[in-house]
Amino acid sequence: GAVVSQHPSWVICKSGTSVKIECRSLDFQATTMFWYRQFPKQSLMLMATSNEGSKATYEQGVEKDKFLINHASLTLSTLTVTSAHPEDSSFYICSASPLPSSQSDTQYFGPGTRLTVL
């Protein structure tokens, strides 16, 4: 149980285009979803936290207009990288929790999406 999927697993796009990454909880309802970014040989950095039906909370330094997060249902959250540039190339990882962030430290992670912007 507690499986989280991401789609696509990897994507290559041209500079200036937008890319959407999906994160789904397959066998539970995700009250809270998280988006992380990981650079090679570096830590996962939390980008934003989203609760179903409300606006995402972005971490300091993350451009909310560039990284659009939508959590429209209890099983799906999307991250859209708008007007992507080569510096946005990275590994994006989502995680999901069945409980609100104030009640649980349990997160289930997706396998990640590799984005390469040419």
Place this chain on the structure above:
Amino acid sequence: GNSVTQMEGPVTLSEEAFLTINCTYTATGYPSLFWYVQYPGEGLQLLLKATKADDKGSNKGFEATYRKETTSFHLEKGSVQVSDSAVYFCALSPFSGGYNKLIFGAGTRLAVHP
């Protein structure tokens, strides 16, 4: 601020060897501490956790003890297997008993050879 430092890899061991992966942290207050494991092609999975000082987390033969005096949470296993080959992440949550956000170390790759 809050941060996690773990030993750089890769760590290469023979099967049945003893494993230690060091992790130290900096935090205000009393964080919860975690070890996550990422097997090839899969998402991070919680391996073990400890929520207060002197707690020992354990799972699948792995152990880690929350040491407040040394701000450490070292991961150990007495006899590793080839199937333990993965990337291990140490992490902290700044607020014990409830989640605020997870702060990760850089990860340590473990390779176990037969």
